[in-house]
Amino acid sequence: MFVRYVGRLPENRQYTAAIRSSRCVVIDSLSKQRNVSAKFQILGSKEGPLEILWRTITRDFFDLAVLVYITDELVFRPPTWHRKVNLHVPVLQSEHWINSSRSIENLLSFLTGDRFRIEWSLGRLVASLGSHNLRLSKSRYDSVCLFSGGMDSLMGAIGLLEEGRRVLLVGHRTDGQASAAQHEIFRGLQKRFKNEVDLIQCSVARSRISNPKFSLPDKVERDHRSRSFLFLALGVAVADATGTDDLVLAENGHIALNPPLSPSRMGSLTTRTAHPRYLLEFARFVQSMNIFNGKVRNPFLYHNKNDLLTNLQDWYVPLLKRSISCAHGTTSVRWAGVANVKHCGHCVPCIYRRAAMLQAGLDNPEDYIDDTFRNLNELSRARQRDMLTLIRFAKRVCRSNPTQLQSIVVSHGAFPADCGRTVGPIKSHNYVPWGDMLVRWAKQFLRLLQLD
Secondary structure (H helix, E strand, O other): OOEOHHHHHOOHHHHHHHHHOOOOEOOOOOOOOOEEEEEEEEEEOOOOHHHHEEOHHHHHHHHHHHHHHHHHHHOOOOOOOOEEEEEEEEOOHHHHHHHHHHHHHHHHHHHOOEEEEEEEOOOOOOOOEOOOEEOOOOOOEEEEEEEEOOHHHHHHHHHHHHOOOOOEEEEEEEOHHHHHHHHHHHHHHHHHHHHHEEEEEEEEEEOOOOOOOOOOOOOOOOOOOOOOHHHHHHHHHHHHHHOOOEOOOOOOOOHHHHOOOHHHOOOOHHOOOHHHHHHHHHHHHHHOOOOOOEEEOOOOOOOOOHHOOOOOOOOHHHHHHHHHOOOOOOOOHHHHHOOOOOOOOOOHHHHHHHHHHHHOOOOHHEOOOOOOOOOOOOOOOHHHHHHHHHHHHHHHOOOOOHHHHHHHOOOOOOOOOHHOOOOOOOOOOOOOOHHHHHHHHHHHHHHOOOOO
8 A cells, every 4th residue: 555645634544544554655745754755947937946836636636646656666567567556645625536536546547557446535735845936927828738858749849839829848857868858958949939938847756865754665667657647747737836728748649549569569568658548538537626627638649750840940950859769768878878879779769750850851870879770680689679560560550451440549548539629639530530640650661661
């Protein structure tokens, strides 16, 4: 059992027993001797450590996301990839949460592949995070855009800014490379759009306090399948605090669908970070709970990565090259020790990225440790694997009929065909836009490899 800490609650016997039990792990981001820290830094029109003033239900939701995120690190994932996760969460409006418990449990289970059971109990008001002078301004922004430092979120931010919107970017600092990319790309956007864009960077991690009130077990997992839940919860919290009714998660539709490329990638081995069903259910949940009443949307729901790099302006290019896509950026790339190279070249995200850059005429093989497009046969079998899998997948897409394409579209989770009217740019009553998107990508990919 993993427990959210909200201070002493002697009248709540269930919670009090849980935080005293040696069988429970207490996640504490509240006390002075906290074991988890959540920090916010703003860059742009004002700069420095940031305090966010929350509505109670928004703070409860954000702390739930922190609890899920940290718990994700502490529970070993067995060979079956499915875990049972039990949470105890004291909240102020406990009856409201109890009535929606099934919805949030199903949402988290779909995202992570795990089985969640959440016990709710009556909590209390908790203090705001941070004690700093800087606070967010109400009504300053038109859109809040989640910002990873990757290519898709960069293009999403550019699209919003070129529409004349005032944009608040929200980044989650998970490692030094991603944080540096967010910072440098933001400075490039700021140079062009001046005070029309700001950036908040948030870090959620174990605190560095040597003697916390509650000790944490060792970290045993690093895949962080729940990261998307924390990222979206952070976006919701910031949008609510600024009175902004537009929350954007810009992720190309191919990656959002993330159809299993082979039988070995079925189930929870394939992530659902921005899957249409997940995004739709998340939006419905936060709206039904009055956590966020604005729109949660993905403007690239029907675009593949190649589509995003059409009709580029020259000033985009340095920022695109600075963006990060690699799944191995903190492991194999770092250990390779090649100066200024941040992409392994052989993982699926790197291959998607390079295909898009090739299609746009921006490819530089020296940006990658491994050249899977020109020197595939010279690589080890392990480093060939993802490219060969993608080639087989692209060929399967190209020879599929409309019914088979629809099966591929929903292969990683069924979702309403008309979800685009809620979380996408257009209203569609069928799966044709997604099928067309996959076919465009597959044909271009095979053509780039001269396999068409």
